[in-house]
Amino acid sequence: MTRTRTREECAALDAADPLAGFRAEFSLPEGVIYLDGNSLGALPARTPERVRELVEVEWGRQLIRSWNEAGWFELPRTLGGRLAPLVGAAPGQVVVCDTTSVNLFKVLAAALRLRPGRRTVLAEEAAFPTDLYIAEGVTGLAAGARSVLLPSAADLDRVLDQDVAAVVLSHVDYRTGELLDMAGITRRVQQAGALMIWDVCHSVGALPIELDACGVDFAVGCTYKYLNGGPGSPAFLYVAERHQAAAEQPLSGWFGHARPFAFEPGYEPVAGIGRFLTSSPSLLGQAALGASLDVWEKADLQAVRAKSLALTGLFIELVEPLGLEVVTPRQVDRRGSQVALRHPDGYPVVQALIERGVIGDFRAPDLMRFGFTPLYLSYQEVWDAARHLAEVLESGEWRAERFSRRGAVT
Amino acid sequence: MTRTRTREECAALDAADPLAGFRAEFSLPEGVIYLDGNSLGALPARTPERVRELVEVEWGRQLIRSWNEAGWFELPRTLGGRLAPLVGAAPGQVVVCDTTSVNLFKVLAAALRLRPGRRTVLAEEAAFPTDLYIAEGVTGLAAGARSVLLPSAADLDRVLDQDVAAVVLSHVDYRTGELLDMAGITRRVQQAGALMIWDVCHSVGALPIELDACGVDFAVGCTYKYLNGGPGSPAFLYVAERHQAAAEQPLSGWFGHARPFAFEPGYEPVAGIGRFLTSSPSLLGQAALGASLDVWEKADLQAVRAKSLALTGLFIELVEPLGLEVVTPRQVDRRGSQVALRHPDGYPVVQALIERGVIGDFRAPDLMRFGFTPLYLSYQEVWDAARHLAEVLESGEWRAERFSRRGAVT
Numbered sequence: 001m002t003r004t005r006t007r008e009e010c011a012a013l014d015a016a017d018p019l020a021g022f023r024a025e026f027s028l029p030e031g032v033i034y035l036d037g038n039s040l041g042a043l044p045a046r047t048p049e050r051v052r053e054l055v056e057v058e059w060g061r062q063l064i065r066s067w068n069e070a071g072w073f074e075l076p077r078t079l080g081g082r083l084a085p086l087v088g089a090a091p092g093q094v095v096v097c098d099t100t101s102v103n104l105f106k107v108l109a110a111a112l113r114l115r116p117g118r119r120t121v122l123a124e125e126a127a128f129p130t131d132l133y134i135a136e137g138v139t140g141l142a143a144g145a146r147s148v149l150l151p152s153a154a155d156l157d158r159v160l161d162q163d164v165a166a167v168v169l170s171h172v173d174y175r176t177g178e179l180l181d182m183a184g185i186t187r188r189v190q191q192a193g194a195l196m197i198w199d200v201c202h203s204v205g206a207l208p209i210e211l212d213a214c215g216v217d218f219a220v221g222c223t224y225k226y227l228n229g230g231p232g233s234p235a236f237l238y239v240a241e242r243h244q245a246a247a248e249q250p251l252s253g254w255f256g257h258a259r260p261f262a263f264e265p266g267y268e269p270v271a272g273i274g275r276f277l278t279s280s281p282s283l284l285g286q287a288a289l290g291a292s293l294d295v296w297e298k299a300d301l302q303a304v305r306a307k308s309l310a311l312t313g314l315f316i317e318l319v320e321p322l323g324l325e326v327v328t329p330r331q332v333d334r335r336g337s338q339v340a341l342r343h344p345d346g347y348p349v350v351q352a353l354i355e356r357g358v359i360g361d362f363r364a365p366d367l368m369r370f371g372f373t374p375l376y377l378s379y380q381e382v383w384d385a386a387r388h389l390a391e392v393l394e395s396g397e398w399r400a401e402r403f404s405r406r407g408a409v410t
Numbered sequence: 411m412t413r414t415r416t417r418e419e420c421a422a423l424d425a426a427d428p429l430a431g432f433r434a435e436f437s438l439p440e441g442v443i444y445l446d447g448n449s450l451g452a453l454p455a456r457t458p459e460r461v462r463e464l465v466e467v468e469w470g471r472q473l474i475r476s477w478n479e480a481g482w483f484e485l486p487r488t489l490g491g492r493l494a495p496l497v498g499a500a501p502g503q504v505v506v507c508d509t510t511s512v513n514l515f516k517v518l519a520a521a522l523r524l525r526p527g528r529r530t531v532l533a534e535e536a537a538f539p540t541d542l543y544i545a546e547g548v549t550g551l552a553a554g555a556r557s558v559l560l561p562s563a564a565d566l567d568r569v570l571d572q573d574v575a576a577v578v579l580s581h582v583d584y585r586t587g588e589l590l591d592m593a594g595i596t597r598r599v600q601q602a603g604a605l606m607i608w609d610v611c612h613s614v615g616a617l618p619i620e621l622d623a624c625g626v627d628f629a630v631g632c633t634y635k636y637l638n639g640g641p642g643s644p645a646f647l648y649v650a651e652r653h654q655a656a657a658e659q660p661l662s663g664w665f666g667h668a669r670p671f672a673f674e675p676g677y678e679p680v681a682g683i684g685r686f687l688t689s690s691p692s693l694l695g696q697a698a699l700g701a702s703l704d705v706w707e708k709a710d711l712q713a714v715r716a717k718s719l720a721l722t723g724l725f726i727e728l729v730e731p732l733g734l735e736v737v738t739p740r741q742v743d744r745r746g747s748q749v750a751l752r753h754p755d756g757y758p759v760v761q762a763l764i765e766r767g768v769i770g771d772f773r774a775p776d777l778m779r780f781g782f783t784p785l786y787l788s789y790q791e792v793w794d795a796a797r798h799l800a801e802v803l804e805s806g807e808w809r810a811e812r813f814s815r816r817g818a819v820t
Contacts, residue, residue: 253511
């Protein structure tokens with residue numbers, strides 16, 4: 001393995017790392033180098049106690065009274081307000097609720113209504129597929145609407161016409177790790193009269209996001225990747241304040257009503273972002289996310305971004321000599337916080353790495369993905385991961401039969 | 411207080427209660443008589459440990475591997491299969507996912523597509539409002555559809571015409587506790603060519619439900635009331651096997667795809683009930699529900715129903731002499747598992763009871779609701795609750811100023 005940096009140099013980087021103290025905020029298993037925090041973030045150390053308190057005290061002892069006394073009813077808004085700085089949103093524009101797919105359905109339907117003369121939703125073919133499927137679902141139900149796939153975000157200007165109501169794009173590509181230019185693309189979409197919806201699942205917690213400053217119309221994202229909310233933790237959505245009074249969404253459950261406890265037969269949306277709520281959130285999920293946001297509130301996003309670029313840059317530098325195609329852009333302004341490497345036998349290679357304790361993942365047909373989470377990953381771990389990858393490839397151990405069997409979730 | 415049964419007689423009923431042993435399966439606070447399990451069920455004793463295992467082991471130590479190794483990906487189907495006997499459903503027709511509101515949106519949209527020449531959704535004005543709001547939402551988005559409110563389920567035959575695509579009704583009324591005739595109403599709706607959707611939120615776990623035997627088309631329900639899944643625990647939906655091949659729903663996220671891990675750009679629903687899934691479930695919520703179903707799998711629903719009727723009957727018998735209007739039907743075949751009493755000052759009366767440790771709830775404008783959960787409630791507690799109610803009314807203590815202040819959730 002050829003490399004430009006030594007493990008000792010990485011140890012020096014760790015010693016100087018202003019985020020090094022955050023590692024103690026997470027509970028990670030011994031012997032694991034976790035490069036899959038872009039898929040499921042690690043467990044914050046204080047989450048178990050917070051969840052225990054929710055289950056045993058707020059639910060078990062306080063029972064129904066917790067809806068008032070423990071602030072359960074307000075939690076989707078409270079957590080939204082706490083999450084807002086992570087996406088560059090002023091207060092009153094973010095709620096934590098449902099799943100990314102459900103939230104995308106809401107904002108797409110709202111966007112179509114805000115652009116009544118326009119019937120096309122544009123999405124990128126390379127997007128995480130649930131975004132495309134939801135665009136199909138909502139346009140299939142709404143009269144005359146259709147969803148159109150862009151071969152790539154680069155085709156946007158060619159396709160943007162007066163029928164486009166909304167464009168939905170991923171801020172960071174889930175496979176390649178490519179970061180799009182939020183400000184520039186938002187501006188071009190809006191100049192064409194359409195509304196811009198960003199899916200920030202793969203960027204929130206990985207880098208600073210500036211929804212307000214970029215003039216974004218809507219955004220959706222999940223909290224179980226970089227934000228460490230836990231498996232299937234609640235998603236969030238952002239609706240720019242200027243759209244809220246006119247925005248209507250069809251998942252109009254009682255939590256979005258102006259007077260939910262008046263139990264009126266007709267729906268009347270509450271003023272503000274609350275009209276994008278539908279019904280009771282998972283309180284266990286919301287409690288776990290609250291514990292994670294306790295950690296995030298102490299993190300400087302500029303420092304997170306700087307370390308993220310340093311970690312991904314280091315990994316690229318270390319694995320380049322192995323002869324794999326590095327799919328992720330090398331330009332720092334086009335890179336999220338993951339590195340994708342192409343290998344025709346990527347699946348068994350990733351399995352062999354997992355056996356060694358280096359956990360990344362695989363995306364068909366041939367991409368090995370490695371996510372870099374600045375709060376709990378060290379430079380030395382990145383160095384060790386690259387060494388393991390070199391050894392797996394050089395030894396050919398990935399050819400063992402046991403690495404070729406696929407589980408339900410590959 | 412005049413009454414027909416003594417506390418000693420209630421003690422004898424408890425001693426002979428075949429379900430008495432279930433009380434030990436729940437963790438309830440001292441000094442509380444909990445009559446709100448129809449709103450938020452009590453904490454099963456083994457739930458904290460199951461949630462701890464999910465958080466600390468499956469998430470914290472196994473991390474992303476749990477999607478395969480801990481069966482996370484299959485959990486919405488696994489839990490659906492375990493819940494199915496509680497609603498009288500053969501395997502393959504129930505999944506646990508999202509919320510009741512979101513699931514109702516899915517099945518209403520599917521029903522409209524299955525009846526393309528018909529554009530009306532009928533719902534009962536007295537239904538829990540989120541059902542009405544969602545009917546508004548889905549018909550507002552679907553071309554030409556409309557939702558129409560029935561003054562009462564009794565008006566059904568008058569209103570059922572050839573434009574009705576679907577009827578959605580609550581099996582048990584959330585305010586009055588009235589139980590509708592599932593078999594008879596389903597038959598009449600289907601004879602008129604429409605599809606029948608039952609909301610079983612207030613009946614599941616309170617009495618045996620026979621979705622298959624009644625020939626029901628669709629059903630939705632929650633798991634945080636009688637089923638003790640925890641606050642905001644995941645909901646479920648039922649789609650009769652005969653509809654599954656043709657049924658399409660617009661919340662078409664990747665969990666409902668035929669090949670979710672092929673990451674294809676076009677949506678193709680998986681065969682079977684799985685096409686009603688949308689995206690990642692809250693694993694914390696699903697784990698808690700699993701622990702609760704461990705208890706339910708040991709419960710005989712006929713015994714649950716018998717004790718439920720005995721408890722509600724006893725309460726009605728004990729409070730009748732107090733001169734309150736008993737809104738809940740006295741006929742056993744028209745009664746769910748709650749008793750609603752009308753009182754112009756119901757709100758402060760309920761607050762005064764809560765201060766005494768008797769937890770019921772209030773529904774505007776004037777209903778006091780008391781839910782009876784046969785697995786963890788004794789006859790003596792019912793007797794004590796009735797005595798407290800009598801004392802609160804006789805003493806006038808509910809007139810104290812502190813009982814008139816309302817929280818966000820009343």
